[in-house]
Structures are given as C-alpha cells and as structure tokens.
Amino acid sequence: MVLAGDGIGTEIVAEAVKVLNVLQAEGAIDVTLQDGLVGGAAYDAAGDPLPEETLEAARASDAVLLGAVGGPKWEPLHISKRPEKGLLGLRAGLGLFANLRPAILYPQLADASTLKPEVVSGLDIMIVRELTGDIYFGQPRGVETLPSGERRGFNTMVYTESEVERICRVAFDIAMKRGKKVCSVDKANVLECTEMWREVATKTAADYPEIQLSHMYVDNAAMQLVRAPKQFDVMVTGNIFGDILSDCAAMLTGSIGMLPSASLNEKGQGMYEPIHGSAPDIAGKGVANPLATILSVAMMLRYSLDAVPAAERIEAAVSKVLDQGLRTADIMSSGMRQVGTAEMGDAVVAEL
Amino acid sequence: MVLAGDGIGTEIVAEAVKVLNVLQAEGAIDVTLQDGLVGGAAYDAAGDPLPEETLEAARASDAVLLGAVGGPKWEPLHISKRPEKGLLGLRAGLGLFANLRPAILYPQLADASTLKPEVVSGLDIMIVRELTGDIYFGQPRGVETLPSGERRGFNTMVYTESEVERICRVAFDIAMKRGKKVCSVDKANVLECTEMWREVATKTAADYPEIQLSHMYVDNAAMQLVRAPKQFDVMVTGNIFGDILSDCAAMLTGSIGMLPSASLNEKGQGMYEPIHGSAPDIAGKGVANPLATILSVAMMLRYSLDAVPAAERIEAAVSKVLDQGLRTADIMSSGMRQVGTAEMGDAVVAEL
Ligand SMILES: CC(C)[C@H](C(=O)O)[C@@H](O)C(=O)O
Ligand SMILES: CC(C)[C@H](C(=O)O)[C@@H](O)C(=O)O
Secondary structure (H helix, E strand, C coil), X not given: CEEEECCCHHHHHHHHHHHHHHHHHHCCCCCCCCEECCCHHHHHHHCCCCCHHHHHHHHCCCEEEEEECCCHHHCCCCHHHCHHHHHHHHHHHHCCCEEEEEEECXXXXXXXXXXXXXXXXXXXXXXXXXXXXXXXXXXXXXXXECCCCCEEEEEEEEEEHHHHHXXXXXXXXXXXXXXXXXXXXXXXXXCHHHHHHHHHHHHHHCCCCCCEEEEEEHHHHHHHHHHCHHHCCXXXXXXXXXXXXXXXXXXXXXXXXXXXXXXXXXXXXXXXXXCCCCCHHHCCCCCCCCHHHHHHHHHHHHHCCCCHHHHHHHHHHHHHHHHCCEECHHHCCCCCEECCHHHHHHHHHHHC | CEEEECCCHHHHHHHHHHHHHHHHXXXXXXXXXXXXXXCHHHHHHHCCCCCHHHHHHHHCCCEEEEEECCCHHHCCXXXXXXXXXXXXXXXXXXXXXXXXXXXXXXXXHHHHCCECHHHHCCCEEXXXXXXXXXXXXXXXXXXXXCCCXXXXXXXXXXXXXXXXXXXXXXXXXXXXXXXXXXXXXXXXXXXXXXXXXXHHHHHHHCCCCCCEEEEEEHHHHHHHHHHCHHHCCEEEECHHHHHHHHXXXXXXXXXXXXXXXXXXXXXXXXXXXXXXXXXXXXXXXXCCCCHHHHHHHHHHHHHCCCCHHHHHHHHHHHHHHXXXXXXXXXXXXXXXXXXXXXXXHHHHHHHC
16 A cells, blocks of 8 residues: 655655566566555545545555655644644554664765764664554543643553563564664663563563663663664664654664665554655655655565565665765765656666 | 762762862852762662652752762662662752753864764753653553553653743743753654643743744654754753753763753752763772763852852863863873873862
8 A cells, every 4th residue: 555645755655656666567576556645635635634444445455655744734733633643543553563763874875974984884773663552652641621720731651561572572583683682772760661661671582592682771872872873783662762762863874865664563564664754845846865765665575575585676776876876965965966856766766 | 968979979079079169268159068868879878769868958958969870789679769769859859840951062072072073063052851740750650460460561741831831931041041042842743741832832932032932843853963953052841851852962062971960940949960870880990070060060159059250260160171181081082181080170170
C-alpha cells in the first residue's frame, strides 16, 4: 500500500514507486501497489486523518510505503484530527511496535555533518524504538479543570513487561547480525516505569549470551551521541526517548534526507518511511530529496517482502548516484551537481 | 549551605569554598558557610539520601552550593534511597522550580567541541528547565502486577497552568536581558499535557511584547541543537525534556566540566551546582575540573546573594586562568599546561 501523505510526500513517493515499478517489470519482485489517503490529505478529502478504508487496506497489505504527514495548514485542528493522528493510528492499528531507525553516515556525504569528521566518519547506529506504547498511547490522558478553575494537563508513560521484552528481543536479534552490542536507554534513576524497563532488558538479555548489554540514562545518552556516537552499535529505548534520540542521532549524519525507517509488527508486516518530515516549505517545488524514501523501499524489500537481493541493488544504486556527484539541494556541496527530485529518482533507476 | 555530596563532589566543592573564603576575607561578600550531607554520603551516614536536618538547614539558608550526587555503589539501592532522591528532595523541598542551565562555549576551549568551529563558535544558549513538576514528581507512579501476573510500570507527566506560566515568566524575564528570543519546547502534536503548555506559553508571552516566542517539538529541538545551535537564545521546557536537551546542549560545548547551573524558587533562594555528575571513576584523584563549581558560585552570588560585582570577578578570573593555558585533564589540549583540581582552584584565587 502506498500512502503519499502531505507536503513533499507525493513527490518523493513518486520516485520510490518508479524504483518499485522497474524491479516489478524485471520480475525481480512481485508487488501490487494500491494508493490510499492519510494525514492532512485524508482530512481534507474525508474529514479524518486515517479513514477506516485506509486502515483496512493497510491491514490487508504486506507492507505500507509512507511519504510524510503534517503541515502548518492542519496545526489549528484539534489534536484528534491532526495529520499526526493518522500516523499514530496506523502504528497502533497495525501493531507496529518496532521502529528501526538507522543513523548511517554516507562516506560521500561526510562533509554534511556538523560534527568533526573524526567523530562521525563510519557512523552506523541502529536505533530500535518501541512504537506502540509509552506516553504516546498511555491512559489516562487529557486536560482537566481543577476546582480552583485552573487547568491541569496529564499524560501517562506506561509499559508492561511483555512490551519491553518484545522490543528488546528485536534489538538483540538485530545486534546479533551486527556488532552484538546493545545499549538500553532509560531514566531508571527517576522513573519507576523505566526502572522496570531496565530489569526486563537485563533479564531478556540472559537468552542472548553473546550480546553485550549496557544501560544508559537518557540524558547521558543525548550527551554521548554528541560526544562519541561511534561507541554505539544498537540502541533500544521507549517511544518518547526514542523519538528524541533517533532524531538527534539522525542529525549527526547531517543528511536526514538520506535516512529511511521501518516499523514492524509481530507478523512481519511493516510500514516504511523516510525519517524526515513533510517539509511544507519546499513542497511542490520538485527539489526534495527522494533518497530516504527510495532507501525505505530497500528496507521494505528486506524486512517485509523477503527480497534481499533487490534491496541490495537499490542500496548500491543510491551509493553509485552519490559517487557520480549528484546531489539534491539538502545535501549539495561545492563541486557536486545539483539535481531535482525526479532527476535523482531517474538516476537511481538508471543505476539499478 | 554547602553540600559536597559524592564522588568528586568533595574535591570540587573545596576549591569553590576557597574562592568564597577569599571574597569573604576581603569583605566583598558576607556569607556564613555550613556543611551538610546529601546523596550517597548521607545514605551511608544516616540511612537517608536527604536527612531532615539537611533539608531544614537548606531551607534556612539563602543559597545551597552542591557538588554532585550518585555513584555505582548506591545503584543497587531501592529507588527511594538512591542518592538522586536526595537531589530531587532538595528541589521539591525548597520549591526550586526554575533550573537555569547555560550552554556557553568558551573561546579558549573552542577546540574541545566535537562540532565544527563554525557551528558552535560564540555559542551562548540559556536553557530554562522546569524542575519541580512533570513526570519527575507526577502521581500516580509505580509498578503494579496485573491479573495476568505480568507487571506494568507507569509514571505521570503532569503540569498545571500556573506551573507553566511561572516558568515561562522566568524564561521571558531572562530573555529580556539577552537576545529577547525564547523557544518553548514541547510535544504538542502528541501529548495533551504539552499542548496545554504551548497554549499557556503563548498566552503568557502576551505580557512580553518585545519577546519573540517560537515553539518547537522536542524531537526537532534535539535535531536543531546539533544542526544549528546558534539559532537559539533562551529555550524553555518541562522537566524531562529539559533534562535531555540541556545535557545535549551542554555537550555541544565539549566542556561540561565548565558549565554551572542554578535552581531557583519564588523567594530567590537557589541551589547552585555544576551540571556534570559525580564522576566516580576519577573521584579522590585530584584531577577533576573545579571550574563548573566555581562558576556555580558566581551564579549564586548573582542570583541569590545580590553580589554581582563579585560574580563578575570570579568569571573574569576563570577566563584569565584559561588564557594562561591552564587546563584540567577533561579540557586538556596540546600546548596547554595540565593541572590538578587544587592547582586550578588556586590559580583562580590568585587571579581574583
Ligand atoms: C509526527 C510525530 C507524531 C512522530 C512521532 O512523534 O512519533 C514523528 O516525530 C516520528 O518520529 O515519527
Ligand atoms: C541525577 C538526576 C536525578 C538529575 C535529573 O534527572 O534531574 C540530573 O540528571 C540532572 O539533570 O540534574
């Protein structure tokens, strides 16, 4: 299922679909694409950021490719009608509890980072963020009026042991195929909920004798990402801490226009999307970077469609296009050739 | 009141006390110092990380100078007995709702940052973090056992309108003496509690027509701190987001051994402490950097003791010592002279 969403979503998804179509025509993969509405686009068309129809079709799909949702146009809406609710509804509705967010520095784009080259060269972190629990979905929540007439807003951070164990297993399994190091991030010195998280992570690790598990407080993790990010292999954490840390980690690479993400459920269904947003300021101008979305297709082929060779071809094609010096505006640097969204997509297709 | 706490606390506080004593002997200030126990040291001596006696004495003081608390020795303790509870108890017990955390790059230490010089040179951000509300203190909290036998951990993020207004006013007042720009950080697209925060911030800003108020989601704020930190003047946010972002911002400077902090209540009483921790790995070795604690004394003189000239003298002395090329191990670089904790303290005293 293809959900372009809002802002630059339509443009970047169009390039990713080109890639899928080429692989399909070749017989390298066998997919049927179905479009749907989500986010502000769905609100505008149907008064709901996640129409029942979209959720049903997504449930029936093997995988969902998402562009991006949101924009200033919908900010005045009540929180329950905002584009973000469409995204959160898909996560909850499909049970996409495991969000994989790689933060990889492309050697061709080493200069784009605001960090010194020696600090980030070769950076390759996988952040595993729990995506259907925590304060994002916890009850009770809301704003109440106290007897004094003053309002009081509240949200609940909550995790059960099985939710923690489930996401830790995903992180451990991934780490087994990488550097076998997992850093679990919590605030166990203050929050009981995350003190339990730490206990469960430790207990679950007993099944993975080869994994080297460490624990870090979230404030220190934010520091360490800036100080010495290469100390990390896989990081696992809850929904809200993961939201903050994965964006911080992504920015270390200087090229968030390059980073894909996957959100998986227990059945192997997944939703794939670039980690960047809908960039309303450049929407419709044909200048957005489609590579994160194209790399999201590669993740989709790898994790949900069992087409690893095709995934590798996409990744190699993206790397070649960068080698050729092609750059969209967000990753442009002197001596390179600046191209638009479609030209970048075409270049990847040509290299496939 | 002087609370050395744990780890390197004793060593660094000793240097700060030297500075206070010199100013006192000169008649530049008029303070009476009283020692007390907090954190692991207090637990060891009295079975409680915040003995009633310490809290009483702190309440009766104009200001508290704190070293640092915590260490692996006390990690196995129940959360209610950990050194951190001493710190949290002081914050709550004294009503220290406003945590001021400057992130300043010292020109002499520009190289210490992991970020490129052009990204951080001249960096001067003031983070105003709410310190007595939010998920740190919210009820209900704990770990319960469900009928299924599985455990469930929960904590509550909570703010009242008056708590938000109060901290926003502190941020706006500070910004009026600086660049008049305030960025309020929330997660209003997901959390009702922070949606209310945003409304209150906007409403309160109406009393400050000269202040340019912007809003940013916390994940984006973590990104922007890495991407372009100099866009910020004052940032204001809740307790947990402030914990994470202020550490991230501090690390941008590369020298967390240099950064002080102040925590103020409505009466102008304050607690002053370095933002770094108790560094158990180097405790007792005489190598810790005392400058953040000495600069915390300067903040104390400025905010609680109405001794601005003396505060400025301390800050100037620290700057001169850096100009002389003196460096503790944490900020050492080639061509400079490495000194220990006491030697650094003595050098500041000599320059006063
Ligand atoms: C748009 C928003 C609801 C979302 C989140 O907070 O999860 C986004 O920041 C993300 O990380 O995917
Ligand atoms: C030690 C800990 C309880 C504390 C906090 O989380 O507030 C610390 O990280 C800080 O920022 O002062």
